[in-house]
Every structure is written in structure tokens, then in C-alpha cells.
Amino acid sequence: MGFEFSVITDSIPALLEGAKLTWIITLLGIVGGMIFGILAGLGRLAGSEYLGEAPHNTLSKTVSTIIRYLSGGYVETIRGTPIIVQAMFIYFAFPMLVKSLTDIERFRIEALTAAVITIIINAGAYIAEIVRGSVMSVNKGLLEAGLSLGISRFQLIAHIIGPIAFRRMIPPLGNQFIISLKDTSLFIVIGVGELTRQGQEIMASNFRALEIWLTVAIMYLIMTSALAVSLRTLERKMKIF
Amino acid sequence: MPPIIEMRDVCKSFGQTQVLHNINFSIDEGEVVVIIGPSGSGKSTLIRCINCLEMISSGTLIVDNIRIPEHRRKIRDIRLEVGMVFQQFNLFPHLTALGNVAFGPQKSRGMDKSKANEIASDLLAKVGLADFHNKLPGQLSGGQQQRVAIARALAVNPKVMLFDEPTSALDPEMIGEVLDVMKSIAQQSGMTMAVVTHEMGFASQVGDRLIFMDEGRIVEEGKPGEVMKNPKSTRLTEFLGHVKHH
Numbered sequence: 001m002g003f004e005f006s007v008i009t010d011s012i013p014a015l016l017e018g019a020k021l022t023w024i025i026t027l028l029g030i031v032g033g034m035i036f037g038i039l040a041g042l043g044r045l046a047g048s049e050y051l052g053e054a055p056h057n058t059l060s061k062t063v064s065t066i067i068r069y070l071s072g073g074y075v076e077t078i079r080g081t082p083i084i085v086q087a088m089f090i091y092f093a094f095p096m097l098v099k100s101l102t103d104i105e106r107f108r109i110e111a112l113t114a115a116v117i118t119i120i121i122n123a124g125a126y127i128a129e130i131v132r133g134s135v136m137s138v139n140k141g142l143l144e145a146g147l148s149l150g151i152s153r154f155q156l157i158a159h160i161i162g163p164i165a166f167r168r169m170i171p172p173l174g175n176q177f178i179i180s181l182k183d184t185s186l187f188i189v190i191g192v193g194e195l196t197r198q199g200q201e202i203m204a205s206n207f208r209a210l211e212i213w214l215t216v217a218i219m220y221l222i223m224t225s226a227l228a229v230s231l232r233t234l235e236r237k238m239k240i241f
Numbered sequence: 242m243p244p245i246i247e248m249r250d251v252c253k254s255f256g257q258t259q260v261l262h263n264i265n266f267s268i269d270e271g272e273v274v275v276i277i278g279p280s281g282s283g284k285s286t287l288i289r290c291i292n293c294l295e296m297i298s299s300g301t302l303i304v305d306n307i308r309i310p311e312h313r314r315k316i317r318d319i320r321l322e323v324g325m326v327f328q329q330f331n332l333f334p335h336l337t338a339l340g341n342v343a344f345g346p347q348k349s350r351g352m353d354k355s356k357a358n359e360i361a362s363d364l365l366a367k368v369g370l371a372d373f374h375n376k377l378p379g380q381l382s383g384g385q386q387q388r389v390a391i392a393r394a395l396a397v398n399p400k401v402m403l404f405d406e407p408t409s410a411l412d413p414e415m416i417g418e419v420l421d422v423m424k425s426i427a428q429q430s431g432m433t434m435a436v437v438t439h440e441m442g443f444a445s446q447v448g449d450r451l452i453f454m455d456e457g458r459i460v461e462e463g464k465p466g467e468v469m470k471n472p473k474s475t476r477l478t479e480f481l482g483h484v485k486h487h
């Protein structure tokens with residue numbers, strides 16, 4: 001059984017279907033992950049001088065503390081558990097939980113939906129740390145310069161902290177996006193027909209491990225390179241100082 | 242007319258350490274007050290309390306009839322009345338010189354972009370940087386950056402300007418250009434100013450009053466020429482000897 005090039009050409013349509021699904025899960029996952037990550041990252045900084053004024057009255061102090069603990073709890077929970085357990089939890093355990101807590105009889109989450117949710121919450125936690133670190137790296141003098149002009153906290157975040165921190169986030173974000181893309185291969189365990197799963201299925205029918213896994217690996221490499229190149233382009237466009 | 246800035250029995254502590262002890266002082270409209278004192282004596286803290294970058298721990302601060310702590314929600318109004326220039330310039334690195342100066346009028350005064358740019362353009366000309374609109378801070382010398390920073394603070398149209406050692410981070414040959422701009426603001430626009438500096442020439446030429454601080458207290462105060470000629474305390478005598486030799 002030598003290397004058969006035709007095995008590759010025959011398998012390509014099915015593998016491309018899988019790659020398409022991988023790509024969809026990744027894109028939805030990182031878009032949602034960015035939203036979660038920005039909220040949780042800023043949430044962990046609630047009430048700190050990094051976001052403008054430290055709160056003065058007890059109500060806003062309490063609110064900031066609650067936000068900080070919620071965001072911190074989320075980040076630490078996700079970082080402290082394997083993504084495969086998170087996927088299992090969302091796909092199998094969460095519907096059980098809903099059934100036991102409510103009267104809903106047939107609560108189910110589609111495997112694809114579970115996959116997207118898993119990437120969102122998982123990437124979100126790591127992105128939160130990227131956001132937090134970048135915001136904390138903004139020179140405090142710039143915040144004071146902004147505040148001393150009489151701008152609001154929202155304007156400070158939107159026009160000064162945001163743009164400056166965002167530039168510093170791009171390299172670690174690129175890293176996280178690539179990790180998330182590769183993490184989608186784990187959804188083989190909940191039966192999502194993404195690229196790895198497609199490869200596995202073809203392999204199981206023709207036993208051509210070399211040709212199939214080589215093709216699968218190259219497809220992953222093409223997708224991660226596309227992510228890396230677009231992030232690099234964005235970085236170059238924004239690197240003006 | 243009441244003073245534009247007044248501090249009554251102001252104390253400031255950071256945690257356990259008290260940095261300002263019962264400060265009583267005021268600044269009248271149009272007055273230029275120069276604050277000197279050894280490092281760590283509380284000069285920065287004092288002027289940072291005026292625009293509420295630091296919150297006073299006790300006492301009363303009155304800026305243009307806004308009282309702290311009573312009117313704590315009006316901190317932004319105080320900051321619109323009080324511009325600040327920092328030792329490290331703190332220009333926004335992602336904005337051009339024009340963008341830096343137009344930022345305040347546009348965001349905090351709510352002006353439209355073209356009006357804000359017009360103001361910014363005029364101010365850049367005033368600080369001698371008419372040809373530098375599109376330069377980023379990283380492309381400017383220290384002296385040029387500090388002049389942009391002065392224009393940025395003026396652009397919000399404040400009644401008072403605070404300067405915290407505006408020339409201390411500059412190479413010697415650039416100090417003059419920044420002091421000249423400050424002098425013209427004081428003398429031509431009659432701006433009320435509080436200036437922390439060790440430039441004694443500027444203090445005697447431009448200052449209406451000199452304040453010497455030591456260990457969180459105002460130790461001496463008076464006409465700059467007189468205070469410098471006849472220091473009453475040994476601390477000031479020592480300090481002046483030190484400054485002259487540098």
C-alpha cells in the first residue's frame with residue numbers, strides 16, 4: 001500500500017466540508033469570544049484607576065466589587081478546566097441541569113451550537129486576560145492627561161485606553177485565535193462534522209492514515225496561516241507609533 | 242472678588258502616610274503662583290488635588306465656586322476650568338499634534354470636528370508649531386511635545402493652568418522654548434497659573450507669588466524676589482543654595 005495521490009483527491013470534497021464547519025465554528029467563536037473577553041477583561045478592572053476614576057461612594061464600590069468577582073470567577077473557572085470537559089458539560093450536562101431545574105421536557109443543544117458556545121466561553125476567558133493586561137499596560141499618565149481635559153470615563157475608554165490597548169492586544173489575540181481554531185478539532189467527541197471528524201471518518205472507511213492526516217494537517221495549516229496573516233496585516237496597519 | 246482657587250485646611254494622605262498637612266492657600270484670578278520645594282515635599286500632590294486627580298482627604302477645596310467634597314459630582318466641571326501640563330508631556334501617542342490639541346474641545350466641550358481643528362490649529366501656531374499639525378508625538382522633540390501639551394490643555398479654554406515641573410524632563414537647550422510659551426500665556430492672556438518648577442529665573446520674572454513647600458507644609462510665601470533674597474527659614478536658605486548650584 002504505497003502513497004496514493006488519488007486518495008487525497010477523492011477525500012478533498014468531504015474534508016473541505018469539514019474545513020468549512022471548522023472555519024464557521026472558529027469565526028463565530030472568536031467574534032463571541034471577543035465580546036465576552038472585552039466585557040470580562042474590563043469587568044476584572046471595574047473600580048480600578050485603569051478605567052478612569054476610582055469609585056467614591058459605597059454603592060458604586062459594591063457594584064464594582066461584584067462585577068470584579070463575577071468576571072474573575074468566570075475567567076478562573078474556564079482557565080482551570082479542560083476545554084473538552086467544558087464541551088461535554090455544555091452538550092451533555094447542561095441540558096440535564098435545565099431539565100432537572102425546570103419543567104422543560106426535551107431540552108437539547110445542537111452539537112454545532114454547543115461547539116460554538118464552547119469556543120466563545122473558552123476563548124472569552126483567555127481574551128479577557130489579554131484585554132486586562134493590555135489595558136493595564138497603558139501609561140497612567142495618558143489616563144490622567146485625558147481626565148484632566150474633563151472627558152467622561154466612557155470617552156476615556158473609547159478614545160484613549162481602547163485604541164492604545166487594542167494595538168497591544170493584536171499579537172496575543174492572533175495567538176488565541178489560532179489556539180481556538182485548533183481547539184475545534186476536539187469537538188470530534190460531541191460528533192460535530194468538523195475537519196478532524198471528517199478525516200477520522202474517511203480514515204475509518206479506507207484506512208489510508210498517511211494520505212488523510214497529511215491532507216487534514218495541511219488544511220489546518222492553511223487556515224491558521226490565513227488567521228496569522230490577517231492579524232499581521234492588521235498589526236502593520238495600526239502600527240503608527 | 243473671591244479667589245478662583247482656595248484650599249482650607251486641606252490634608253491629603255496616601256494610606257497611612259500624610260503628605261499634605263493643613264494647607265491653606267488661594268490663588269486670585271490672573272495670578273501666577275510658583276511653587277518650589279525639595280523632592281517629596283508634596284508639590285505635585287498639592288496641584289493634583291486642585292483638579293481632583295487626587296481627592297483631598299479632609300478640608301475644603303473651592304475652584305471657581307465649586308466646592309469639594311460637597312460638589313463631588315462636579316469634578317468634570319472643575320477639570321474643564323483647570324488645565325494641566327505634566328512633566329512627562331503625556332501626549333496621546335496615537336493622535337497627531339493637531340489631533341491631540343483638538344481632542345479636548347471635541348470630546349469634552351462637544352464641538353464639531355472642524356471647529357475643534359480650527360481652534361487647535363490656532364493654538365499650535367501660538368506655541369510655534371504651525372508646521373507640525375500632522376506629526377505624531379513620537380516624531381517630535383521633547384520641547385515640541387511639551388508645547389503641544391500646553392496647547393492641548395489651553396484648547397479646552399480653562400480659567401486656570403497647572404504646570405507640574407514642565408521643563409524637568411527636557412534637555413537643557415529646550416527648556417527656554419517651553420518657558421517662553423508659558424511666559425506669553427501668563428503675560429499676554431493673563432492666565433491664572435500654578436507652576437511647580439525649579440527655574441528660579443522664570444519664578445522671579447513671571448511669578449506674582451512664590452510658595453516654598455517642605456514636608457507637606459507651606460513654609461514660606463511672598464513676592465518671588467523678596468522671598469528669594471531674604472529667606473526666613475534655614476530650609477529655604479539651604480534649598481535656594483542647592484537650586485542655584487544646579
Ligand SMILES: Nc1ncnc2c1ncn2[C@@H]1O[C@H](COP(=O)(O)OP(=O)(O)O)[C@@H](O)[C@H]1O
Pocket residue numbers: 255260278279280281282283284285286287
Ligand atoms: N500615589 C501615591 N501613593 C503613595 N504615596 C504617594 C503617592 N503620590 C505621592 N506620594 C508620596 O507623597 C509625597 C509627596 O510626593 P509629591 O507630591 O510627588 O512630591 P513632590 O512633587 O514635591 O516631589 C512623597 O513622599 C511621595 O512618595
Ligand SMILES: [Mg+2]
Pocket residue numbers: 284285286405406
Ligand atoms: Mg513632583
